[in-house]
Amino acid sequence: MSEVEGTPEGPKIGVDEWVARSEERSGVRGGRLAPLYARAERLPWWALLAAAVGVSALVPFISSSDYVIRVAVNTVLFALLALGLNVVVGWAGLLDLGFVAFYGFGAYLYALLSSSQFDLHFPALLSVSIVIVSSALLGLLLGLPSRRLVGDYLAIVTLFFAQIYVVLATNADRITLPWNDGPTDISGGPNGITDIDPISILGYEFGSTRSYLWLSLGVFAVVVVALQFINHSRTGRAWRALREDSLAAELMSMPVNRLKLLAFMFGAATAGLTGTIFASVQLGVFPQNFDLPLLITVYAMVILGGAGSIPGVVIGAITINVSLELLREPANARLLFYVAIGLGLVTLVRPWRKLAAICVGLVAFGIVAYQLAEWLRPAWVSGTIEGGRFAGLLDGWVIHPVDSTHLGNAGFILLIVAVLALTELRGIWRSILLVPTLYLAAFVWENRLVVEPSVTRILLLGALLVVLMSWRPQGLLGTSRVEIV
Amino acid sequence: MDWDFFVQQLVNGLTLGSVYALIALGYTMVYGILKLLNFAHGEVYMMGAFAGFGVLSLFGGALGVTINVVVLIGLMLAVAMIGTGFLGVAIERFAYRPLRNAPRIAPLISALGVSFFLQSSALLLFGADFRSYETYEYIDLASGIHWGPLNISVVRIAVILTAFALMFGLTLLVARTRLGKAMRATAFDREAAAMQGIDVDRVIVATFFIGSALAGAAGVMVGLVFYKVYHLMGFLAGLKGFTAAVVGGIGSIPGAMLGGLLIGLSEAFITGYVSSTFQDVFVFSILIVLLLVRPSGLLGKADIQKV
């Protein structure tokens, strides 16, 4: 982010030299790819946006599978949500835990206006405009406590709001209204609202998944352009000033309260707009769609990608959503697991001789362990390994007991302990422990994790988040800042 | 509804509230020292509940308890507290310490990662079935206070008393011991404390140990009084504990206790006198109003902003 304005060369006036040079110090990124970065750097942002949207728009021509296109649509929707949240959290620095409520509000309002629930079938453009305006107003309302509350206290109040929203959506199907006899159904309750009209603009009805991909990419481009302009405007700079130090910003006669409300409104409007597309893609809205797990996912995208950076949060959305989808397929998960271990070894173990020694040691260890197990207890090697070609490769190396559940569980606990011990050890002991740990990882994977792909998926996501955050605490494309606590 | 109903709801609320308070204490202690929201705290509580269940199964299970029940419960609490204490220390060491100087928001995601990891580990190791402490099989729930239509079981009394004893012990520890003094100093200003020769890392480890052990105790107590144990039980409980800590004034130990009790009591009374369907709506509305009146929580101090 460009917090500091000034000429690139020569000493900067009115700026602490150390701060001014922070970019140079952190600018070692790239390594051998540096020339590539340098070339790509010269491209203006709109060209990159056009390239990204253009390439994504071609997805339906690369693959005819509806699933791939649907994943692309979901990813774009997540990216939109991340962009909206980024305005509030990344730019204005307000911890808003009620964000998904606006998404839900937008989806539900669109559903109410364009379905048979109240027999309203407004034209899509009208419904969407109503949704955007009312989401922004709701954002204004929710932003009001930010006049008084800061930090975690603001966070908890917005969280209450999100919770209240879900309770209302779940239970507003039996509301007693004074003018109506008997309970009235407003939200459809836990069964939600279905049969929502597809979006249609100027007579063109969006019916297929691929048309929704193009629609959402169009919306994405518009939102990015708008945000890019805001980011460079007075308001954008004022938001960042607010984030860095709201007291100082106030002293500089910035309208702090108005800025906070504006950030909430922008975030809410983006979320509401995304909600309308979601509702029409899913052709239904349900309360479970907008619960806390979604909030967690969007936050993970924003922070992992780098709060405050537009490309960062988009990358965050792509990384998380695509890896979650890839992990649905056990074969992919296995590939990812072994490739990650391999990459980790190659990048972390130096010199090459040591790496080679570890690899040789690993193979030898496996063969010895297998023979030993076979000799001790034949039942330890007479289970089955799932997974075609790969199984043949591993047979004779990895122990696969008949009772894979219990021994696998024990191995899993042992593996966690071993990995933790590994990070504590130094020198030769670390290399020595590394070999059995790697073998144990393969053992646990082939015996326990491979039979529970759905559980493994969440497990790996958790591990991924921890590792990525300790590797780059500021997020993938975020900038590290000196924080004054 | 009458007086008995009021007292009955008071007891219901106190039971729930004392559990919330114990969970909130872990949040608030860690926050006080590291300014960090430890969202994996709920999962620590879940692991505590499972540890207690493990001890119960080891001694014959609910239907055939082989040792004295009081000893058994003491053992369950001890094992759960020690186990979760070490779990908390490990989480600090591997997920939070590398992020000690990172932006404040970064550890939030590490915490979520830890929480996903622990939840799915529990699902992998213990399965998805609900486990039950089945306290009613080895403790007669009819024993306790019966006073007209009012009924308070002995388990409830024990849980409330234990919770208060733990909170009292913690207060003493923080107020009277050397470690407590070091914790207060570190919470006040970490760098200044380090300059005074306090081993800050050690204080942080101790804080995580104590906070997590309290969550582990809460897990066992919930098992004893509400029976059900499963892999996702930490999510909602963690959320309630977090809420209690913030409402009480985050960083303040008496505040967390007060916040927990307040939430437990308001849940019970809202369900009793207003509506169980919209319980959360009313409870949260009360808390929002409360926070607008006292923007730093019940017992929190207004932040002095440094410029």
Place this chain on the structure above:
Amino acid sequence: MHGRKRKGVAALAVLTIASLAIVASAFARADAGPAATAAPNAGCDSPTIGFQGPITGDAAFIGKEQLGFSQYAIKKLGGGKIKLSQQDTQLDPAQASTTGTKLHADANVLAVVGPAGSQEVLAVAPIYKKGQRLPFISGSATRTSLTNGSIPNFFRVVPNDSVQAPTTAKFLRQVLKAKHVFIVDDQTAYSRPLANGVQANLKAGGVKVTRNSVNQKVTDFSSLVSKIGDDVTHVYLPWQIAANGQIFGQQMKEQGKKAVIFGSDGLDSGDFKIQGAYISAFAPDIRGIKGNAAFIRGYGKKFVSNFGPPMYVATQAAILAIQKACADGDATRAEVQKNLRATLIPKTPLGGNLQFTARGDVKGAKFYIFKLGAGGKKTLVG
């Protein structure tokens, strides 16, 4: 000073393209099978049954058991040829919808068993109705309107709410002579319509009803239990989580409440064993049926609820339909659906025969009512 930002945008471009390449190559597998190939749905080379259920998340206790029994059926009846592709929905319609697209796009998938919840069925229905219609059989979705004819490729192996609600209400009124029933739904798509149905039926019969609801995630029901008045004769709990019913029952005992609990089929599980309570069930006691002993032994694992066995039957129906369709060497989804419509499985583990009505419901569905004795022992009473 746009260096940093430029660098970020540049990285965006590089990473986007890289990730798209990865995605494209990773999904290539998904793409190789389906519509891209010349002869769609000649799917007998590796016929696959899709499985959708909440394998993780709050309802994992349902999904895990459903998955276990589906795998059991595949192993026992699939002849080593039919595969199961498991997809986790976490009982979230959005996840059901995405995984549904995945299954629908895979030409090897000839039928789907699941999803578990009625709201998920509503979410996947528009997907499965598109293009090559994919028949799907739920083992637990009971909402009545699902089989009103609007989803022609939907089947279910459990009777719907329009059977359970009246059976329950009738029993409460006529046999138990209920005066005042305290109904608590658990705010799920399963519970709410059932509670509404029973409430309407009881009210029409002149029985006093007090209606409440409580989130199924809470651990403590004692403040709700305190609200049960002295004149309440019965408590109706149409709940998904039997362990919650057990807590509710114990807390009633603790507070000296005398009302009798009547649970829906969600409480028909080993976790719920309040002595003297009644439960309705979609099948006779599965563990007690003669000839089921081998079936239960074959499963090999402990199972507590009754969410699993219907999925065994659903998977069995799917396997038979696919095997029949594949008898001539190739099979289409339409063929499988036609065969499903004509399903006749005698003596399923659920008791009776399995046949579907024209709208996909179980033919001759009825509900059984049990009274629980000591330790949860079931006695058939209606």
